[in-house]
Amino acid sequence: MQVLILDNYTSSLVRDVVDDNELLIKHNIASIEILDSKRQSQSSLEAVYLIKPTIYNVNCIAADFTCIPCRYSACHVFFLPPVPSIVVHKLKNSNAGKYLRRIEDAYLDFRPLESQVYTLNDPRSLEKLYSSECHDLVTSTIDKIALQLVSACTALGEYPIVRFYNPDKPNYEAYSLSHIIAQKFQNQIDLYAGNHENFPDNSPGRLPSILLIMDRSIDFISPIIHDFTYQALAYDLLEFKNWNKVMYSTQKKDDGKSKPLEGKVSEKDPDWVSLRHEHIADVSSKFTEKVQKLLKDNPHFVNQDTNVTVGDLKDMIFSLPGFKEDRDRYTMHLDIASGCMTKIETKDLKSVSVVEQTLATGFSEDGTKPKTITDDFVAVLADERLDHMDRVRLILLYAIFRHGLVEADYQRLQQHCGLSNDDIQIIRNYTKIGAPTIKASSKIKLSKSDLSHRFHSMNTKGYMTSRYVCGIYNVIDQLLTGKLSADLFPYTKEQPINEEESAAAAVGINSLRNTHQRAVWALNPTAQPAKQRIFIFVAGGITASEAKATYELSKIYNREIIIGGNDIIAPRQFLTSLLNLSKPRPSLNLEEDKKIAESAPNFLLESDRQKPSISSPITKPTPRENTFPSVAKPISTISSSVEPPKHEKEKKKGKLKSLFKS
Structure with missing residues (x-):
């Protein structure tokens, strides 16, 4: 049995793909702890460190073997690559050096967000x-x-x-x-x-x-056009944390206020998986049908009034006995869908989309070349219900459609729409990625053959708000x-x-x-x-x-x-990132420019013997069968000293197991 120690970054990587209980039960882990937090000594156990290769992290490891007695009996260190030689040298020559059993690269620095989608955790x-x-x-x-x-x-x-x-x-x-x-x-x-x-x-x-x-x-079009499918629209119009967490409200309380909760969308949410790529209109109708069926199956607990609002539906769902998982999920999706629909109606995004789709595809809804697109563009741009970001997006689409506009055009648009200098700078900065938004003179006439090859196309079936491919x-x-x-x-x-x-x-x-x-x-x-x-x-x-x-x-x-x-x-x-492309470096506040502490916290150097428990690590629960879901992804590590598994299933799990072998 071993202790798994993570830093804040690797903690998010691991917990995105495997439950704590999965690690504790199936991999015989005594506890899961954070490297620079107060941790109780477990001197009879070996520690497995899965961390970024920084001097600060090395000093935290060294502190575990500086206090008397040592916090653990030995250490196995897995660094995310690339690992600077100075970090390895410092670790080997620290107080942890003589307790070091392994030091290896752990190739797991990516985030599987969905079954077929991953990110590299770098929003900047x-x-x-x-x-x-x-x-x-x-x-x-x-x-x-x-x-x-x-x-x-x-x-x-x-x-x-x-x-x-x-x-x-x-x-x-x-x-x-x-x-x-x-x-x-x-x-x-x-x-x-x-x-x-x-x-x-x-x-x-x-x-x-x-x-x-x-x-x-x-x-150049996909990042700025309004996409009316459920997931894309929710990401566009609502606030998501890490692209999988969203705030929603529960039933009304006695004081008339709603209780905010944080919900999570994931591959374990059958409604999210089945509906995320559906058009918002279909999502709303399908979800309403699901909720109505749930209420129909429980008629004694619901209001029979036919004129019910989304809020009424959420109240009725919460009045049902049992079904907690379904109730929470349904309430969250009702909130997401209704939030999207409200913003669509408030901003009249359907009318905006008609112009956007024409600009993006180069064709009107009937498949013909647009003849009044400039007039349509100006009319939508003047709609006071749009905010400045919606207008910037529309202007970008128009500029790309025209293969660029001259500065005088942007000055007129800025005055007409009341845009700020930053708004216009966003449009200029798109050229840094290759978008044809600026041209030197109105006399320059560019055709598609003068520009880089474009790969988009048009879908003639389905909703008119989803013609752009x-x-x-x-x-x-x-x-x-x-x-x-x-x-x-x-x-x-x-x-x-x-x-x-x-x-x-x-x-x-x-x-x-x-x-x-x-x-x-x-x-x-x-x-x-x-x-x-x-x-x-x-x-x-x-x-x-x-x-x-x-x-x-x-x-x-x-x-x-x-x-x-x-x-x-x-x-x-x-658009915020585009604006940042012309900002001075200090104002970007990048992680790479922040001064990083190197010394370990003093409390790590102190022994916790004769003291009450000073931390609350995640510890091994009582084993129960069939209570833990399957892991979403194998944790991939490098372990040349471990003989590879014989069967394919074990081969994929072996990289995770290798962390916990001596």
Whole structure:
């Protein structure tokens, strides 16, 4: 039995993918504790540290073996790569050195947000990659991205073929970003493969995986257009924490006030999984049907008045006996859906969307070239119900539609709309990512052939508010059908001879019709066929609509398509990042610029013997069968001293178990 010690960063990584009870019961962990918190000594147990490689963390470990008696009997240290040599040297020469049993790299620095979506936990990537104020951070940021992508791929035992976006008419400074990331990744995963003879996981019948690396210039429209699907709209209009937590209100109290609660959307929420990619209109009707059925099955506990509001529905749900899990989930989704619908009506976003979709696709609702688009644009822009961010988004779409506007146009728009200088600067800064929003003269007439290739298309079926098809959808579709240009998306190595054949073989494969698709990060692989995996990475972040595209294409082509970026991006956060691209470095308040403490807290140097318990670690509960859900993803670590598991299931779990072997 061992003690697992995490820092604040690795704590969030671990708890995103595995429950505390799962670790405590299945992996024989005595307790889970935070590195720089007050911790009770457990001198008879060995400690497993899973932490970032910082001097501060090393000093905290050293403190555990400086106090008398030592807090633990030995230590096993797993660092997230890259690990500076100075950190390793300091650890080995500290008071913890003689108690050190292992020191290794732990390749798990990424966040599986959904079954087919991951992020790299970096919401400030746009600033670090595209701001002229952050040139000194570009190399280290790219190095970290490459290692994090190695973590994501090796967690699933994949050694992918690598392709990257190579813009045909680059017009921005960072045009080679995708190429540089791809080459760095190739070097790192080649090094990993050379050091691990049992890598990759060559499952019988599985086609080689592919990693396709792009940057945000692949699609200028998706981050700013209103998307009316449930998840995208909720991210756009409401406040989410870490993209999975949202505040909602419960039934009214005696004083007439509602009680706020924090809810969580995840793969364990069947309603979120089944409805997140549905149009908000369908979500509202489907959820109302679910609630009405629940109330119909419990007629003695509900108000029979036919004129009920969303608030009344929530009150009635909470009056039902039992069903706590369903009640909480239904109440949360009612709040999310009604919050979105309220904002749609308050701002008349349906009318806004008509103009947005025309600007984004280049066609009117009837499929013809728009003849009155400028008049329509000006009319919507004058609507007082829109806030300044909505107007900036609309102006950006219009500028891209026109292949750029001159400064005089923006001055007139600024006066007409009452926009600030910052609002106009956002529009100017989009050129730093390659968007054609500015042109030097009105006499310059640009056509599509003068600009970089655009990958978006138009959907003529379904809702008129959802006609725009994001560029990434079409890029992946071309990849899977063997039609993706090798000039626009070259390989880091020579093109494999059978790569086009394997891609073309996907055409005509039956769709997976199971809407409850298992998470690809799941530890139990027995239910999954040996499908080819396609990894997508977008430097600068991905949108909810792009995540939706991967699920749709996975069903069509029977592939495991896994998309990720530095972070999820929603329109308002994206515009804020664009504004930051021209701000001075000190005002960005980046983590990389903050002064980091190096000395361990004094209390870690003090022995807790003869003192009452000074912390409340998460400790091992009484075992109960069938009470813990399956883990969402295997924790991937490097452990060359541990013999690899024999069976595929154990192979995927072995990287987690290796942390807790002596």
